[in-house]
Amino acid sequence: MIVVCGRCGAKNRVDERAAQVRQPVCGQCGAKLNLASNATADTSRPLVITDATFERDVLQAGARPVLVDCWAAWCAPCRMIAPVLDQLAAESGGRYLIAKLNVDENKRVAAQYAIQGIPTLLIFKHGQLIDRLVGAHPRQTIAATLEKAVTSDK
Helix, strand or coil, rough: EEEEEECCCEEEECHHHHHHHHEEEEECCCCCCCCCCCHHHHCCCCCECCCCCHHHHHHHHCCCCCCEEEEEECCHHHHHHHHHHHHHHHCCCCCCCEEEEEECCHHHHHHCCCCCCCCCCCEECCCCEEEECCCCCCHHHHHHHHHHHHHHHC
């Protein structure tokens, strides 16, 4: 399997049988690889998350920033920015993760982060909310906010 390092974003090939015997580490930075979290996800497209998977996929993602798109199927601005987020995910190279949370189906997380208008883009790093964009923003704004999250020490 391929595991993306939560610290540096490097992709690592991991033998699943060997990983049961000893802790796999990143070949680039030496950090322990988290096989139980979303570190194994394909970062080239948005990951669908739910109330049940939010903690594992977002809060436990480590140093890799996670942009959570809070959206609903009936929301025209949400549908407008979806291709932008798909494109950013395809360009991520494992440096960040794009996730999608349907607020109509996942009310607990929506309430926890006081989502009152959609689309709302939440950016997490080290399990902490570090930025928020409300409304349909241009690609350049979203990309710049993500880049700031990737390069920040928070």
